[in-house]
Amino acid sequence: MTETKQENWRVGVDIGGTFTDVVLWCEGAAHLFQVKLLTTPDDPSRAVLDGVSQALEQARITAKQLGTFVHGTTLVANALIERKGVTTGLITTEGFRDVLEIGREWRYDLFNLNIEMPTPLVPRQRRLEIEERIDASGAVDTALNLDQLPKLAQELHSKGVQSLAISLLHSYLNPAHEQAVGAEIKKLMPDVAVSLSSDVSPEMGEYERTSTTVANAYVHPIFRDYVDRLAAALQQLGYTNELLLVLSDGRSIAADVAVKYPIRLVQSGPAAGAEAARLFGNLAGQNDILCFDMGGTTAKACLIHDGEPERTVNFEVARETRFAEGSGLPLLIPAIDMIEIGAGGGSIARVDQRGLLQVGPDSSSADPGPACYGRGGDQPTVTDCDLLLGYLDENSFLGGKMKLDREATIQAIKTRLAEPLGISPEEAAWGVHETVTANMAQAATIHAIERGLDATRFAMLPIGGAGPVHACSMAKKIGITRMVCPAGAGVASAIGMLAAAISFELGRAAPCELALLDFDHAASLLNGMADEASALIISAGAEKNEVTQYFSVMMRYLGQGYEIEVPVTLEMIENKDRERVLEHFSEAYRDRYGRSEDMPAELLSWRLAVTGPRSTLGDTLGQQKHETKPTPVPRNHRPVWFDNGYVETPVYKRKDFAVGSHIDGPAIIEETESTLVLPIGFKLDVDTAHNLILETTA
C-alpha cells in the first residue's frame, strides 16, 4: 500500500461484554477484514489491540496507515445493568438529598399495587448535602459554604467513595457552585473522579439531571481508565489520529470529550449496530426493519421505520420491571430508541425456588464465560444450550479458533438444570432456548406496539454473534415472516461504525423570546460553534471542504415545557430574519402537532451538527458483482435439535452461497463470527446484495 492511500483505511471496533469485534475496511473495496475475539474484561484494551493487530496483519498494512479509528463499547451499559460501577457518592444542595430516591412519585403501572421503584445507584448514606442555593434566575441566594467540604470529603472517603456526582439546584443556569465544589474536591480527594451535573446534562429538572449525573459518575473511573489504556496502546501501535467513540445516538465524538461523559456512550455499540441494520436493510430494499442484536451479554431490539432508526428523549437504563417504561433510571441523553429485550449468549440459566427455569439477567461475560469455553465456568448458559442442541459446533466456533468443551457443557446443564427439573439435558437445553426466544419475542412485540407499530410487519435483521442463532425461533414467535441476514452479522456493530459518517453535535443553551432575540449575538455564537465543530471534525480526519453543517434551534411556544427542533441557516440569522425563523418554527410545529398557534415563541438552545463525508461502504457493498452460484453442497451433517428431537441437518458455509442459491430448512449456515440456524418451515434465498433472505414457508 502506498502512503497516499493512508486516509482511506478505517477501522471499527466494538467491545461487547463477551466478544470484541474488529472490522477493517479500505474505502472503495468490497472486502471487509473481520476479527472476533474474546473480550478481556480485566483490561478490555488488550483484546482491542490484539484484534486490530490481527486485522492489520490480514490486510497487510500498519497502524500508521489507519486514517480513522472508530470505537464503540457496551462497557458503560453493562456496568449499569449489572450494577458493577464504582462506589459512588453524591453532593447536592442542602435539603435535597432524597430527590434521587423520591423520583417523580408516579406509578408506572396503574393497576399493579406491587410495583418496585428503581433503587438509586447511590444509597441514602452516601448522598450528602452542602449549604448553598442558587435561585431560578441563576442568582446566588445562599452562598456556597466551602468550609463544610473537608468534613463531607472525610465522610465520603470513609465510605469508600471512588467517584462523586455533584448536582446542585439550578446549576443548568449557573454552574458556579458546582464548579467550585468540584475544584475543591479535586484538591481534597485527588483520586476521586468528579461529575458535575452542569457538564453532564445541563437541563432543568433536578431528578432527571441528578440521575444522569450519578450514572455518569458510577461508570466514570472505569471508562476513563479504559480509554487511557487504549489510547496509549494505540499510540504504541503507531496510530496517531484521533480516537473516535460512538455515542448513543450513533454519532461519534473524540475520546478526550467522551471520557468526561461516559453516560452518553451507554448505548454506544448497539447504536452502531442500528446503523449497520439501516445500511443492510437499505441494500435489501427493506425500510421497515426490526434490528435484533444479540451478543454475549444482552439482546436488544431497535425499530427502523421508513429507513430511520426511531429516536427517543425518554431514555432509561436498568429497568426494575422488564419492559415497563418508567421503571428504570432516567438518562437525559440523545439516543436511538432501543430496548433491551433479554439475555445474551452468556446469560446464565437456573432453576428458581419455584422450580421454574429462569434465564439471566446475570451473565458469565467473557471470563469465565459459558461452561463450554472451558475456562472454569460451571454455570449453564444460553450458549451452552445452543451447543448441546447442535446449533453451535465445538470445532467450528469462531471459525475453529476457539474449541468448545462439550463435556463441561453437558455437566453444567445436567447438574444445574436437568437433574433439578427431572428431565434430560437436551430437553432442559431446549427449554432454555424456548424461554429465551419467547421472552425476547414478547419484549420486541411490546416495544413495537408501545410505539403504535405492528412488529409482524417488519422484516427482522439479526445481528450480533448470537442473533442469527436465535432469529428464526424468535421471528416465528413474533409472527415475523421475513428476515434479512447480512454477511458479517456477527460483527455488525463494528461495520455500522464504518457505515456512518463521522459526525458531532454541539449545543449552546441561550433561552430567549424570539421577539427579543439579539441576532448579532446569535450570529457570533453560531460562528463560534461552527469554528469549534469544524476543528473537531478535521482533527478526526475529515477535509474542510467535505464538512457539512446543519444548524437548528430548539423552540416552543412561551409557556410550553417541551421544545421541537427547528432547522435554521446561518444566513437567516446573519440577515436578522425573524419572520423566517418564526415560519420555520410554525412549519416544524405543524409537522409534529398538525397545527400551529398564534402565540409568542421562545428559543431554548442552538444546535449544530457537523458531518464529514458520507461513508461509501453502502455503495460499495451494493455494487458487488453478482456471481451466481447454484445451491451449495453441505460441508457436512450433524444432529440438531428442533422441537422434540434431533434431526440430521446439513451444515453449510456462508461463503458457499451466492445469488441464486436456495435451500429449505432445516440447515445450519456457519460463518466465522456467527451461525445461522434455519429451522424446518423456513426457506433461504440470496439477494443481489449478498444478504440471505429467509422466509417462512408455512
Added chain:
Amino acid sequence: MSEVQVSAIRLGLIWRRLDGIVDQVAETFLRAAFSVVVRDNYDMAFSIFDAERRQLTQSKRSIPSFLGTLPRTLEAVLEKFPRSKLSPGDVIITNNAWIGTGHLNDISMVHPIFRGSDLVAFAASTAHTVDIGGAPSPSAKDCFEEGLCIPICKIVVAGEDNPTVMDFINENLRQPAETMGDIRAQFAAYRDCNTKLMSLMDEEGLDSLTPVADEIIARSEQSMRDAISALPDGTYSDGFDIDGVDVPLRIECAVTIEGDHLIVDFEGTSGQVPWPINSVLNYTQAYARYAIKCLVDPDAPNNAGSLAPVSVTAPQSSLLNATPPAPVWGRHLSGHYVPPAIFGALAPIMGDRIVAESGSPLWNVYFSGQYDDDRGNFVKMFFMNGGHGARGHGDGPGCLSFPSNVSNQPIEAFEHQVPMLVREKSFIPDSGGAGKYRGGNAQKLVFEARSKNPMTMTIRHERITYPPRGLLGGKPGDAGVDMINDECIAAKSRTTLVAGDKIVFQTPGGGGLFDPAERDTTLIKNDLESGLTTPAATKENYNYD
C-alpha cells in the same frame, strides 16, 4: 395452529397496538401542553372508546379517577349530541362536576372519530386546569362559587374552532394562556389519534372496531367475573373517621360478593357538608371500581368489560354522592378514601394481596397572586404525595401517588413559575407505619415566600387527625402537619403570605402491614443504615438495637 388461535393472537395484537397508540397520543398532548400540572404532574387522562361508547383503553400516564369518570361524561355528551348531530372534526367540551370528575377544575373533551362517513370511535380526554375562574376556596358554600361551569357544547365544529366558546372560557380565566394552550394541545392529540387509528384500521383491514371490542370486552369481563368468583361470598365491611372540616366525618363501606358480581355500598357514610369536600357519585364510582380492579384482577386489560361486574351505590346527598349545588372543589378529600375503605373491608379475605393505607388524600397547595414583574397574575399548584401503604410482599415505597397518580413537578420548574424558594424536600424518618412490611416514608417540604406582592396560599389537607391505618397487625403511618413560621395552621385554609414566611408541610406516612415482630432483621438494619428509621423508633417498634 388452529384458526381460532390465530384470530385470538391477532385480536391481542390489535388490542395492544391500541394501548400503544393511546400512550403515544397522550405523549403528544403532554409535550404540547402549556401547564405544569399537565406536563409535569400528569394530571390528565386519555382514553379511546368504540362507536358503541364502550371504553377500550387508556394511556398509562392517567389519573385513575378520570378514566372511571369519562364513560359517564361521554354518555352525557351523546345525550346532548346524538350521532346525527356529530360531524368529523368536532370536539365537545364540558367541565360540569356531576357528569365529569366531580369538580370544575377538570375539563373533559370528546372527539368523534370517523372513517369515511362511519363513526368508528371516540377519543376522550380530561385535563386538570389550575384556574377555572370564580373564587374556589376552602369555605365555599356552593358550587357556583367554585368557578366557570362550561355546559356541554362544541368547542370545535367540523374542524373549525368555535370562537364564541373559546372567548367565553378565555374571558373567565386569570391565566387563560395556560388553560387555552392545554385545550389546543388536546386538539393536536385528537388529530394524532385520528391518524394513528386510521392506519391501524387500514393495516388490519378493519371497517369497525366493534367486533374486536366485543371480543376483548367479553374476555375482560369474564376475567373479572372469574376473579370475583374466586373470592368467598359474603358481605365485608369497614368504617372509619376522617378529619373533615369542622367536625370529623364518617366513611362506611360494605362490599358484598355474590358469585361473580360485586357490590360496593357506602350506606352509613356522613351526609353532604357545606364545605367543598363532597364527592359526586361519578367520582366515587370511578375510585370504587378502580380499587376493585387493582385488588381483584390487576393483570387483565382495563376496559368497559372490567367495570361491568361491579356496582357501586352511595346514599343520595351523602358525602360520597353529593347533590347540586353542594361545593365539591376538594372532592378528592372524601373520594380518595374510597379505595382504603374497600381495602379495609376486604382485608380479611385478601391475604397478602392487600395493601395498607397510603398517605392520601393527595396533598396539594395553591399559590396565587401577582408577579412582581410584568408577568401578570398567577395561580399555580404544587403536589406532594405521602408514603405508600405497605404491600403483602414488601415495604411501601416512599412518596408514591395512590390512589391518584399525580407526579411531582421539578422544584426547578416550580421556582420559575412561583416566587418561592423550596428549602427542603426530603424523606421524614420513621414516618412509615411499622410492620412486617413497613409503610412508605412521607416527605417534608419547606417553602420560603419571596414575593414583594402578597401571595395567597390555599391548602386542603387530610390525615392531620386520623393518620393512615396499618392493616392486619401493621401500625399506622405518621399524620400530616401544616405550619407557617413554626405554628400549625388549619389543614383547610387560605393564608396571605409575605416575603420571608416559612411554610412547612409534612405529608402522611404509609401504614404498615402485618405484625412488626415478624420483620426481617436485614430490612431493619438497612433502614437504620440509610436513616429512613431512627435507632430510637427502631428499638420501640421492633425491639432491635
